[in-house]
Amino acid sequence: MPAQTLRARVRAEMIEEIKTTARRHLAVDGANLSLRAVARDLGMVSSAVYRYFASRDELLTALILDAYNSLGVATEQAEGAVARSDLPGRWLATCRGVRDWARANPHEYALIYGSPVPGYAAPQDTIAPASRVALLLVAILRDGHERGRVRAERGERIPRVVRTQLAQLGRQPGLGGLPEAVLARGVTAWVHLFGLINFELFGRLDDVIDDLDTYFDYEMGTLARHAGIS
Amino acid sequence: MPAQTLRARVRAEMIEEIKTTARRHLAVDGANLSLRAVARDLGMVSSAVYRYFASRDELLTALILDAYNSLGVATEQAEGAVARSDLPGRWLATCRGVRDWARANPHEYALIYGSPVPGYAAPQDTIAPASRVALLLVAILRDGHERGRVRAERGERIPRVVRTQLAQLGRQPGLGGLPEAVLARGVTAWVHLFGLINFELFGRLDDVIDDLDTYFDYEMGTLARHAGIS
DNA sequence: CTGATATGTGAGCACTGCTCTCGTAATTGA
DNA sequence: TCAATTACGAGAGCAGTGCTCACATATCAG
Numbered sequence: 001m002p003a004q005t006l007r008a009r010v011r012a013e014m015i016e017e018i019k020t021t022a023r024r025h026l027a028v029d030g031a032n033l034s035l036r037a038v039a040r041d042l043g044m045v046s047s048a049v050y051r052y053f054a055s056r057d058e059l060l061t062a063l064i065l066d067a068y069n070s071l072g073v074a075t076e077q078a079e080g081a082v083a084r085s086d087l088p089g090r091w092l093a094t095c096r097g098v099r100d101w102a103r104a105n106p107h108e109y110a111l112i113y114g115s116p117v118p119g120y121a122a123p124q125d126t127i128a129p130a131s132r133v134a135l136l137l138v139a140i141l142r143d144g145h146e147r148g149r150v151r152a153e154r155g156e157r158i159p160r161v162v163r164t165q166l167a168q169l170g171r172q173p174g175l176g177g178l179p180e181a182v183l184a185r186g187v188t189a190w191v192h193l194f195g196l197i198n199f200e201l202f203g204r205l206d207d208v209i210d211d212l213d214t215y216f217d218y219e220m221g222t223l224a225r226h227a228g229i230s
Numbered sequence: 231m232p233a234q235t236l237r238a239r240v241r242a243e244m245i246e247e248i249k250t251t252a253r254r255h256l257a258v259d260g261a262n263l264s265l266r267a268v269a270r271d272l273g274m275v276s277s278a279v280y281r282y283f284a285s286r287d288e289l290l291t292a293l294i295l296d297a298y299n300s301l302g303v304a305t306e307q308a309e310g311a312v313a314r315s316d317l318p319g320r321w322l323a324t325c326r327g328v329r330d331w332a333r334a335n336p337h338e339y340a341l342i343y344g345s346p347v348p349g350y351a352a353p354q355d356t357i358a359p360a361s362r363v364a365l366l367l368v369a370i371l372r373d374g375h376e377r378g379r380v381r382a383e384r385g386e387r388i389p390r391v392v393r394t395q396l397a398q399l400g401r402q403p404g405l406g407g408l409p410e411a412v413l414a415r416g417v418t419a420w421v422h423l424f425g426l427i428n429f430e431l432f433g434r435l436d437d438v439i440d441d442l443d444t445y446f447d448y449e450m451g452t453l454a455r456h457a458g459i460s
Numbered sequence: 461c462t463g464a465t466a467t468g469t470g471a472g473c474a475c476t477g478c479t480c481t482c483g484t485a486a487t488t489g490a
Numbered sequence: 491t492c493a494a495t496t497a498c499g500a501g502a503g504c505a506g507t508g509c510t511c512a513c514a515t516a517t518c519a520g
Contacts, residue, residue, distance in 0.1 A: 114344050192421065198425065209417070
């Protein structure tokens with residue numbers, strides 16, 4: 001007799017199977033995912049799926065959560081493979097990690113970084129997985145700052161409102177003790193990273209930049225230097 | 231007897247009416263627009279709509295085209311209201327113009343800058359309206375460059391591949407005669423502008439930045455300075 | 461072993477995009 | 491001016507959708 005009851009185990013497998021086939025359908029149909037089609041593929045009747053997911057939205061939410069975590073681990077692995085002291089290397093690896101995952105899983109990326117489906121409110125438990133990449137960027141900045149190799153650019157004037165906002169943001173767990181100027185660069189880089197990937201994936205750069213690999217690295221390098229990473 | 235035949239005129243009005251109610255539905259249902267619901271609102275049967283739009287996709291395409299142009303004229307008007315010599319003012323007005331329009335018409339914005347609907351290929355006639363904002367940004371840079379007030383930052387090294395790509399891009403109509411370094415900043419700003427608005431509209435900055443008005447202006451100012459606008 | 465629970469089935473409802481046929485109205489050419 | 495053509499709206503119908511419900515069966519806990 002296993003630790004889990006048989007029914008619980010087969011249920012977990014079923015959930016995984018549903019999500020897997022749903023992901024496969026996602027790559028074809030995009031966000032308008034058909035529960036019935038997924039059920040058909042699994043050889044079950046559509047109403048049976050509702051034993052596992054209360055609605056189509058709930059299935060999509062599960063896929064979104066998985067996507068955030070999948071992106072998170074992929075990026076963290078890429079970043080983790082670089083020597084701790086190599087800050088620019090870690091930075092670039094992080095950015096590339098996001099982009100590579102996005103290009104490998106464009107539909108899942110669109111699911112989490114495209115337009116939100118109307119009336120769909122992101123549940124509370126998605127916000128932690130959703131911030132993994134941002135935390136990774138900040139971690140690099142913090143490491144660099146602690147080693148004295150990331151310094152706030154002087155002479156730049158941040159509006160007082162923004163500065164206090166950043167200070168407040170810096171008090172959140174995981175963002176501790178960074179000067180506002182550095183944190184500001186972090187946010188800028190975070191926005192630009194996903195902005196660029198969005199434009200690339202959604203074809204907005206198609207007749208603008210050919211060699212997107214090189215351009216991406218160039219832009220991320222600029223961001224890194226801008227953030228004070230040497 | 232009018233210049234247009236009566237039928238042609240009432241047809242044009244009908245098309246406009248359909249698009250207007252479709253836009254209203256868009257603000258509620260989001261991108262999954264119901265042709266039947268639109269028809270119901272207009273007191274006609276669903277099949278009648280097909281006399282005006284061959285498919286739901288075609289109606290969406292028309293809305294997309296209108297949205298691009300609406301965003302274009304709004305931004306161009308905002309930019310046009312600033313004295314020609316005030317380059318930072320024109321820049322900020324342009325960026326604010328985009329953001330204001332996006333915030334005023336979030337669903338139409340999502341339609342054109344959110345994830346593309348799967349299997350939907352942007353028709354050829356959308357690319358010109360889609361580039362109006364970008365051309366506006368470049369026009370400001372070109373004006374500044376001609377007046378000798380926008381100078382390429384020295385000391386920055388652009389990869390050769392990117393540089394030749396930018397040179398080729400600069401040969402396109404409307405982008406004439408800008409140094410690659412300036413053009414590079416223009417592209418960066420363009421990406422960042424829409425990246426930031428995306429993050430704002432899609433709620434990604436909700437627990438990060440409170441005073442988004444100030445932050446936006448701050449970021450756009452940084453971009454302008456970065457692009458060499460003084 | 462028995463009662464409770466979890467799961468799959470199939471019918472059904474209201475909705476969707478889209479097609480087709482059929483009258484009717486507006487337009488056009490002779 | 492009149493006939494032929496064209497444009498348009500109505501309505502039925504098809505295949506698909508998300509979702510609910512009653513019902514049967516398999517699995518569990520006590």
